[in-house]
Amino acid sequence: MKIAMVGQFPPHVGGVGVHIHTLSKELVKQGHEVYVITYPHKNIQDIDGIHVIGTKGLNIPGVRGLMFKKNAKKALENLLEKEDIDIIHGHYLFPAGAAAVEVGNDHKIKTYVTAHGSDMFEVYKKQPIMRSTLKNVLKKADVVLAVSNALRHEIIATGVSGISEKTRLSWNSVDIDKFSPNTNDSFKKEFNLEDKPIVLFVGNLIKRKNVESLLEAKKIAYGDYYLVVVGDGPLYKKLKNKVEDENIRDVIFTGSRTDVENIIPSCDVLVLPSFSESFGLVLIEALACGKPVIGSNVGGITEIITDDVGLLVDPNKISSIASAIDNVITDDELRNFLSSNARERAIDFSKVNIPYDEVEK
Numbered sequence: 001m002k003i004a005m006v007g008q009f010p011p012h013v014g015g016v017g018v019h020i021h022t023l024s025k026e027l028v029k030q031g032h033e034v035y036v037i038t039y040p041h042k043n044i045q046d047i048d049g050i051h052v053i054g055t056k057g058l059n060i061p062g063v064r065g066l067m068f069k070k071n072a073k074k075a076l077e078n079l080l081e082k083e084d085i086d087i088i089h090g091h092y093l094f095p096a097g098a099a100a101v102e103v104g105n106d107h108k109i110k111t112y113v114t115a116h117g118s119d120m121f122e123v124y125k126k127q128p129i130m131r132s133t134l135k136n137v138l139k140k141a142d143v144v145l146a147v148s149n150a151l152r153h154e155i156i157a158t159g160v161s162g163i164s165e166k167t168r169l170s171w172n173s174v175d176i177d178k179f180s181p182n183t184n185d186s187f188k189k190e191f192n193l194e195d196k197p198i199v200l201f202v203g204n205l206i207k208r209k210n211v212e213s214l215l216e217a218k219k220i221a222y223g224d225y226y227l228v229v230v231g232d233g234p235l236y237k238k239l240k241n242k243v244e245d246e247n248i249r250d251v252i253f254t255g256s257r258t259d260v261e262n263i264i265p266s267c268d269v270l271v272l273p274s275f276s277e278s279f280g281l282v283l284i285e286a287l288a289c290g291k292p293v294i295g296s297n298v299g300g301i302t303e304i305i306t307d308d309v310g311l312l313v314d315p316n317k318i319s320s321i322a323s324a325i326d327n328v329i330t331d332d333e334l335r336n337f338l339s340s341n342a343r344e345r346a347i348d349f350s351k352v353n354i355p356y357d358e359v360e361k
Contacts, residue, residue: 003088004085005036037075055075086109115147115151117278142166145355147172151278173351197226197268199271203282204231212235216318217318230260287309288346294312294328
């Protein structure tokens with residue numbers, strides 16, 4: 001079969017891109033042909049047998065999404081003139097999902113959309129002007145996929161006609177060969193972090209990820225550790241300035257990295273203190289590396305972290321975050337116990353789910 005995906009894709013970084021890449025690789029492995037239409041980037045190229053099509057446009061906040069919807073639709077139309085596409089799959093309800101369903105409906109092609117979290121938890125809930133647009137995407141899609149039960153319930157709560165029947169759970173998955181325990185200490189050496197435990201955050205530096213609370217927790221911690229922040233985003237400069245202005249010790253910002261699979265094994269615990277989270281892909285990546293995890297008691301995080309692999313915290317309470325980190329890094333018995341179960345928990349998410357009715361499972 002020939003499948004056209006629309007959404008974020010490498011070299012762009014982020015959970016959506018990882019998800020599309022993982023699914024596409026499995027489809028190619030099974031003998032299907034996959035085309036991915038993604039955002040503009042100077043280094044767009046085919047990878048892992050996947051045909052990658054970059055669009056034109058400007059990366060300007062507020063304009064980027066609208067431009068991508070228009071340009072992704074055009075790219076899809078061009079693709080359909082050359083290839084007999086069987087399935088269109090939009091990842092993230094807007095703009096990718098909107099482009100996918102409009103073209104799919106016009107050409108009578110089965111169209112799937114995957115909601116990845118912030119499209120519902122952030123855009124739908126906090127931007128009323130976008131609600132009718134997102135509802136329209138949900139209405140037009142033949143099948144709606146949600147990456148966690150929490151997200152599925154959120155989608156069904158929109159009340160779109162027939163939404164409950166066509167909305168399905170489709171977990172994110174982790175490559176347990178790529179993410180695995182290893183003794184590579186190159187990251188520790190790169191930043192000279194070999195004398196203390198490492199507490200790691202990986203993700204976009206946006207308000208929802210709640211990194212500022214990690215910095216506040218560091219200020220009141222009784223344990224002595226390095227806090228390593230891997231990622232970039234609009235709050236990068238503000239967070240770095242906070243560390244300098246308030247003299248918060250032993251905090252390292254690495255910026256965006258493409259070698260996360262080599263960084264996670266160096267840490268002692270990974271923390272995701274988000275205010276909202278549909279899933280938390282980095283959590284299962286850390287578990288696959290045999291690391292204990294700490295996450296907020298919200299959304300899809302609660303579907304990943306069990307008592308034998310990590311701790312849940314209140315993202316609104318600095319003391320809750322600080323206490324959980326201190327407990328894990330200072331209690332060797334607890335940390336070793338959580339670590340011993342981590343890899344096995346990750347295996348629960350290791351199978352790539354092919355969500356299409358048309359593809360034999």
